[in-house]
Amino acid sequence: MIRIKDIAKLANVSTATISYVLNDSGSVSLETRNKVLKVVADLNYKPNNIAKSLKLKKTNTIGVIVEDITVFNSPEIVDGINDYANTENQSIILTNMRLFKHTGQNFLYQPDSHVEYAQRAMKELMSKQVDGIIYVGIHTRELTNLFNNLQIPIVYTYCYANDQPDLSVNYDxxxxxxxxxxxxxxxxxxxxxxxxxxxxxxxxxxxxxxxxxxxxxxxxxxxxxxxxxxxxxxxxxxxxxxxxxxxxxxxxxxxxxxxxxxxxxxxxxxxxxxxxxxxxxxxxxxxxxxxxxxxxxxxxxxLPLHELGTQSMSTLLALINKDELPHNPIKPRCKLIERDSVASVSK
Amino acid sequence: MIRIKDIAKLANVSTATISYVLNDSGSVSLETRNKVLKVVADLNYKPNNIAKSLKLKKTNTIGVIVEDITVFNSPEIVDGINDYANTENQSIILTNMRLFKHTGQNFLYQPDSHVEYAQRAMKELMSKQVDGIIYVGIHTRELTNLFNNLQIPIVYTYCYANDQPDLSVNYDxxxxxxxxxxxxxxxxxxxxxxxxxxxxxxxxxxxxxxxxxxxxxxxxxxxxxxxxxxxxxxxxxxxxxxxxxxxxxxxxxxxxxxxxxxxxxxxxxxxxxxxxxxxxxxxxxxxxxxxxxxxxxxxxxxLPLHELGTQSMSTLLALINKDELPHNPIKPRCKLIERDSVASVSK
DNA sequence: CTGAAAGCGCTTACAG
DNA sequence: CTGAAAGCGCTTACAG
Missing domain, CATH: 3.40.50.2300 (Response regulator)
Known part of the structure; x- marks a missing residue:
C-alpha cells in the first residue's frame, strides 16, 4: 500500500504539496505539479479515502436501509439511488433488513422486531459515519418514531414519517x-x-x-x-x-x-x-x-420506482449540503401500461 | 459527536482503558470497567469505525459489484450476501454498474464500456479500503482479465474467471x-x-x-x-x-x-x-x-441464488482470513418446482 | 491493572 | 509557490 508520504519522498516535495495537486487545491507550479503526477502514475498510487474521511468528517457515503431487497419495489429504487449517486460521486452502504424474509406477510404487525432490525442497521451506518440515510420501505406506511432522536439526515421512500413530511418521497x-x-x-x-x-x-x-x-x-x-x-x-x-x-x-x-x-x-x-x-x-x-x-x-x-430513488437521493443530498429543499415537491407519477386486458364497451 | 477522549475525561481514566473495555481486550478491573460503561451509556457514545479502520487497516467491509441490480438474479444473491454478512458483522458497499440499463440486450457484446464501468467500481471500492470484493454477474460467463493485477481478494458469482476457478461460485x-x-x-x-x-x-x-x-x-x-x-x-x-x-x-x-x-x-x-x-x-x-x-x-x-450469495461470502471471508479454502467445493443445486405444465404420457 | 505516546494516511491553517 | 506541523478518533506495544 503506497502512501502520500512515499510520493512526497520520490518527488522531493512535502506531503502537503501532494495533497494540493491531488485535490486541485492550493496553488502549485505547473512544474512541481507534473513531477508529482508522474510519480503518482508510476507508483499507481490509490488514495485512502478512509483517512481522508476521518480528517474531513465527511465520507461521501450514503447509508441505504432497505426493508427487503427481494421485494419487487426495492431493486428499481436502489437502482435509482445508484444512478444519482454515481453522478454525484457518492458511495452506498447497503443494509438489508430482510424484513419480509424474517416475518413473511406479517411484517406489518411485528413492530418490535422491526424496530430492532432498524436500529441495528442505523447503528451500523452511524459507526461507518455515513453522511445521511435513505430508508426504503416495502409498503407505503407510517413509520414515525422508528428511530429515536436522529443525529443524521434521513429520507424515507416507499413509506413515510409524519414528523418530516417533506423528507418522505412517494409517488402519487x-x-x-x-x-x-x-x-x-x-x-x-x-x-x-x-x-x-x-x-x-x-x-x-x-x-x-x-x-x-x-x-x-x-x-x-x-x-x-x-x-x-x-x-x-x-x-x-x-x-x-x-x-x-x-x-x-x-x-x-x-x-x-x-x-x-x-x-x-x-x-x-x-x-x-x-x-x-x-x-x-x-x-x-x-x-x-x-x-x-x-x-x-x-x-x-x-410505479415510478427509479424516480423514487433519484428523488430520494437528490433530497438527501440537499439536506446534507443544507441547501434549500423544494417546499411542495411534485410527487412522481404512475404511468399506464396498455396491454390486453381492457376493451371498450360496445354500446 | 462524542469521542473516546470525552469518555476518558469523565471517567477519569486514559483513552487506552476505554478502548480496552470497549473491545474486551487488555485486562481491566471490574470497577473501572463498570465506571467506563456507565459513562459510555450516559453519553450514548457511538464508536467511529472509520478511525478504527484507519488504525487497524481493516474495515470489515466488503465491496459488492453487481452488474445490474434490476436483473432477476441479483436481488436474491445480494440477499444471500447480506444474510451471511450480518452474521459475521460485515458491512456491504454496493456498486451497481447498471450494465443492462446502459447497454440493454447487447451487454455481452460491449466489452469496452463493461471494462470501464468495472474498473471505475473497483477504484471506488479500493479507495474505501474494502477488505474484499464479490462480483455478481447477470449471465454466467467468462470474465478473466476484467481486472488487471488485483491487489485485493475477489470472488465471482453468476460468472467466473478462469484464472481463479476456486474463487468462482456458480450453481450446478x-x-x-x-x-x-x-x-x-x-x-x-x-x-x-x-x-x-x-x-x-x-x-x-x-x-x-x-x-x-x-x-x-x-x-x-x-x-x-x-x-x-x-x-x-x-x-x-x-x-x-x-x-x-x-x-x-x-x-x-x-x-x-x-x-x-x-x-x-x-x-x-x-x-x-x-x-x-x-x-x-x-x-x-x-x-x-x-x-x-x-x-x-x-x-x-x-436457481439457488440465495446460496450463491452466502457461499460467495463465506469463500471471500476465508480468503481474507487466509483460511484454507475447500478444494472442490460442492456447487449449489437447482431445485425442481413442480407446477402444472408437465403431465405423464398416457401409454 | 493502568497510562503515555506513537501512529494509521490524510488535509489545511499558517508561516515564510 | 512550498513545507512543517497539528490533528481527525481510534488501537496497542510498552513501561510501570
Whole structure:
C-alpha cells in the first residue's frame, strides 16, 4: 500500500504539496505539479479515502436501509439511488433488513422486531459515519418514531414519517388510481368495480380517493356494492372477483389495487367462463414483471420506482449540503401500461 | 459527536482503558470497567469505525459489484450476501454498474464500456479500503482479465474467471438440466425436445450436457432435429416451439433452457390449439417470478441464488482470513418446482 | 491493572 | 509557490 508520504519522498516535495495537486487545491507550479503526477502514475498510487474521511468528517457515503431487497419495489429504487449517486460521486452502504424474509406477510404487525432490525442497521451506518440515510420501505406506511432522536439526515421512500413530511418521497397514488379509472371511463365503462387493499393501508385510501374522484367527476353512479376489500393477495382477488361478477347486473370493468389481485380476478373470469377483456375488462396496479405474462397480458399502472430513488437521493443530498429543499415537491407519477386486458364497451 | 477522549475525561481514566473495555481486550478491573460503561451509556457514545479502520487497516467491509441490480438474479444473491454478512458483522458497499440499463440486450457484446464501468467500481471500492470484493454477474460467463493485477481478494458469482476457478461460485447447471430431463423421462416421455440458448453461452453448453446425459443414461434416442437454438427471449421460444411441434411425429415434451422461452412455447401451443400439459409438457429453467403466473403455471428449475450469495461470502471471508479454502467445493443445486405444465404420457 | 505516546494516511491553517 | 506541523478518533506495544 503506497502512501502520500512515499510520493512526497520520490518527488522531493512535502506531503502537503501532494495533497494540493491531488485535490486541485492550493496553488502549485505547473512544474512541481507534473513531477508529482508522474510519480503518482508510476507508483499507481490509490488514495485512502478512509483517512481522508476521518480528517474531513465527511465520507461521501450514503447509508441505504432497505426493508427487503427481494421485494419487487426495492431493486428499481436502489437502482435509482445508484444512478444519482454515481453522478454525484457518492458511495452506498447497503443494509438489508430482510424484513419480509424474517416475518413473511406479517411484517406489518411485528413492530418490535422491526424496530430492532432498524436500529441495528442505523447503528451500523452511524459507526461507518455515513453522511445521511435513505430508508426504503416495502409498503407505503407510517413509520414515525422508528428511530429515536436522529443525529443524521434521513429520507424515507416507499413509506413515510409524519414528523418530516417533506423528507418522505412517494409517488402519487391518488392520481394513479384516478388515471386508471378514467382510462376505463374513457372506454365507455360506466359500472366499474373496485377490489381494494385492506382499509388500514394508506395506498388503499389514496387509491380509493382517486377512483372516487374519477367516478364523481364523470357523473357516474357510485355503487358501494361494487367495492370489495381484499388483502393484496391472489386469492382475495380471485374470490372477490367472483362475488362481484355473480350478480344480476355485474360491472363491466374491475380495477384491482394491485397486480396480484388482478391476476386472481383474471383467473376468476376464466373459471366463470367469462372472457377478458371481451366480457369484462380488468386493470391492475404496480406493473409487476409477471403482469405482462398473464393471459391476457394485464393493463396496469407502472410505479415510478427509479424516480423514487433519484428523488430520494437528490433530497438527501440537499439536506446534507443544507441547501434549500423544494417546499411542495411534485410527487412522481404512475404511468399506464396498455396491454390486453381492457376493451371498450360496445354500446 | 462524542469521542473516546470525552469518555476518558469523565471517567477519569486514559483513552487506552476505554478502548480496552470497549473491545474486551487488555485486562481491566471490574470497577473501572463498570465506571467506563456507565459513562459510555450516559453519553450514548457511538464508536467511529472509520478511525478504527484507519488504525487497524481493516474495515470489515466488503465491496459488492453487481452488474445490474434490476436483473432477476441479483436481488436474491445480494440477499444471500447480506444474510451471511450480518452474521459475521460485515458491512456491504454496493456498486451497481447498471450494465443492462446502459447497454440493454447487447451487454455481452460491449466489452469496452463493461471494462470501464468495472474498473471505475473497483477504484471506488479500493479507495474505501474494502477488505474484499464479490462480483455478481447477470449471465454466467467468462470474465478473466476484467481486472488487471488485483491487489485485493475477489470472488465471482453468476460468472467466473478462469484464472481463479476456486474463487468462482456458480450453481450446478448440468445437474439441473439433467434433473429436469429425468423428471420428464420418469413421467414416460421418450421424445423430449430442447429449446436451448445461444451456442456460445456456457449455461447452454452445460445444460445441454445434462440433457444429453439423461437421454443417454435412459437409452432414449437422441434426435438432433429436436434440438433448436434460441436466444433466451420469448419470441425465440414461441417460434421454435412451433417448428418443433409442426412435424409428423412431434416430441411429447419440451425442455426450454429458460422461463422466457418456455413462456413463448406455452403461447405457441395455445396458438396451435395444443393443450399444455395434456398434449405437450413444458418445463422451464430459472423459476422467474412470472413463471408461476403463466397459464398453465410453469414447472421449472429454481436457481439457488440465495446460496450463491452466502457461499460467495463465506469463500471471500476465508480468503481474507487466509483460511484454507475447500478444494472442490460442492456447487449449489437447482431445485425442481413442480407446477402444472408437465403431465405423464398416457401409454 | 493502568497510562503515555506513537501512529494509521490524510488535509489545511499558517508561516515564510 | 512550498513545507512543517497539528490533528481527525481510534488501537496497542510498552513501561510501570
Amino acid at each position: 397514488d391518488e392520481f394513479g388510481a384516478y388515471d386508471a379509472t378514467k382510462y376505463l371511463i374513457d372506454r365507455g365503462h360506466e359500472k366499474i368495480a373496485l377490489i381494494s387493499g385492506p382499509i388500514d393501508s394508506d395506498p388503499t385510501r389514496l387509491r380509493f380517493n382517486g377512483y372516487y374522484k374519477a367516478i364523481m367527476e364523470h357523473q357516474l353512479i357510485f355503487e358501494p356494492n361494487d367495492i370489495k376489500t381484499g388483502n393484496w393477495e391472489f386469492d382475495s382477488g380471485f374470490t372477490l372477483a367472483k362475488e362481484l361478477l355473480q350478480v344480476a347486473k355485474p360491472a363491466t370493468a374491475i380495477l384491482a389495487m394491485n397486480d396480484l389481485m388482478a391476476s386472481g380476478a383474471i383467473h376468476a373470469c376464466a373459471e366463470l367462463g367469462l372472457s377478458v377483456p371481451r366480457d369484462v375488462s380488468i386493470i391492475g396496479f404496480d406493473n409487476r414483471e409477471f403482469s405482462g405474462h398473464l393471459t391476457p397480458a394485464l393493463t396496469t399502472m407502472d | 447447471d448440468e445437474f439441473g438440466a439433467y434433473d429436469a430431463t429425468k423428471y420428464l423421462i420418469d413421467r414416460g416421455h421418450e421424445k423430449i425436445a430442447l429449446i436451448s440458448g445461444p451456442i456460445d453461452s456456457d449455461p447452454t453448453r452445460l445444460r445441454f450436457n445434462g440433457y444429453y446425459k439423461a437421454i443417454m443414461e435412459h437409452q432414449l434416442i437422441f434426435e438432433p432435429n429436436d434440438i433448436k437454438t434460441g436466444n433466451w427471449e420469448f419470441d425465440s421460444g414461441f417460434t421454435l416451439a412451433k417448428e418443433l411441434l409442426q412435424v409428423a411425429k412431434p416430441a411429447t415434451a419440451i425442455l426450454a433452457m429458460n422461463d422466457l422461452m418456455a413462456s413463448g412455447a406455452i403461447h405457441a401451443c395455445a396458438e396451435l390449439g395444443l393443450s399444455v400439459p395434456r398434449d405437450v409438457s413444458i418445463i422451464g429453467f430459472d423459476n422467474r417470478e412470472f413463471s408461476g403466473h403463466l397459464t398453465p403455471a410453469l414447472t421449472t428449475m429454481d
